Amino acid sequence: MRRVRFLSLVLVVAGLIASTQLGLCRPAESQEPHRQQLRVVLYPFIPEFTYAAETVKRLFEAENPDIELVVLDLSDNYYAPPKPGKTDPTYIGNVQTDVYELDSVFLADFVKDRKIQPLKDDILLPQGALLENAYIGSMLGGTRYGSAHWVCGDFLFYTKDSVPAGDLKTLKDVEDFVGSDPKFRLLVDLRGRLTLGEFYLASAYAKYKDWSAVKDHINPADPSVEADLVRVLKMCPTGRCRDQVFHEITGIYGQEFALKRSKALIGYSELLHSVLKEGITDGTLSDADLKVASLPLDDAGAVPISWVDSFAVGTACIGDCYRRAAKFIKFMQRDDVYLKLLLPDRPSFLLSPSGPFPIPAYLLPAKASLYSDSTLLSNAHLYPDLRKIIEGASVPTGVGLNQDLRTVSSSVDAALNKAVPQ
16 A cells, blocks of 8 residues: 655646646546547556656557547545545545556455456456465455556665674564664654554554454554554654655655665665665665565564555446456556556656666566566566565455554554654
8 A cells, every 4th residue: 555655846747747738637528539538547656657657548549549548646645535525536435437546455445335346357367477465465255356466565675785684583673783873773654644554554463463363453553563663763863754744755765765864764665766766866876785674563573464556447337448448457467568667768757758767666566477577677676575575465455444544543643752752
């Protein structure tokens, strides 16, 4: 459940350009009556989203000139439901569309509310072509409702110049590795309702191991789980890791890490895009310098959790609409399309379309073949290590889980403020 918001002045301006010139953000009427529309929500919180949306639209329409792809941009929200009685067109739960790129945190809700339909086998990749957690996370009750696209979860990153003395098996091991230097320690975003809710859930999994036990420790909050997150916060330099501006522009933590202002970094794999964008430009760090480990959030050990973003088809999309949706889903499953998003050609619309060179997005594809792709690995060598950590991760889902995590975050926020006042 990626709440990483790659926002900057450049991206905001780029988004305005894209929404004005490319029509990505509004379901405008087709200017060509013979073209039929397909309305699609793409998951917005990825590196270079504006580039990704424009690229998908341009390439898909070039291959399918009879279809107008309308990409709905939910980057203003996606996760936060409006107040009762209100609607918000940027909240995924309020959108009625043909194809949703749906975070697995919502899967049970969408199935319960009959917003999406089971997918036919002929448009789905076989189980063996997907990461294990991607396959599991795109289905509910044995029925496949989604074509898995991305997976994600939190990792611990460090560099080859600061390698742990041994395996990081417990939270205590992480504390010992990070050390006591008041300035050169740990960076992590510990602000925001879903960010805190997800860290709470990950810590609960580390302590209680599986959903059957974890679900009983979400409401009310478990003080021992909150205590683990207090320990994480205390590894941060004073005044860091709870900054609202840094939360809104999460890439700043990656930039700080690239400039060697912390010993370790916690975050999703795509945060490495910000790390490399800063490190390569500044000359302080390259992909070859990066190392990764699983993140243990309790002394009972690491039990990784992950989220899966899948393409699901709305229940009203039948007949010709379903056939158009099937074409789009198969298009998005192709290795060459994945590589366009994993190795973006340009950092933004404000720079030369030719480069200078791709900086890997470090998103985690659901499709297994990408993890041994020579082109991808020549630019981003951590993919095999990331796969080893994430593929066996649990994929939590349940009716109301998104709201439950938002609710428990209030207690977590209070516990963090009490332990380390801002």
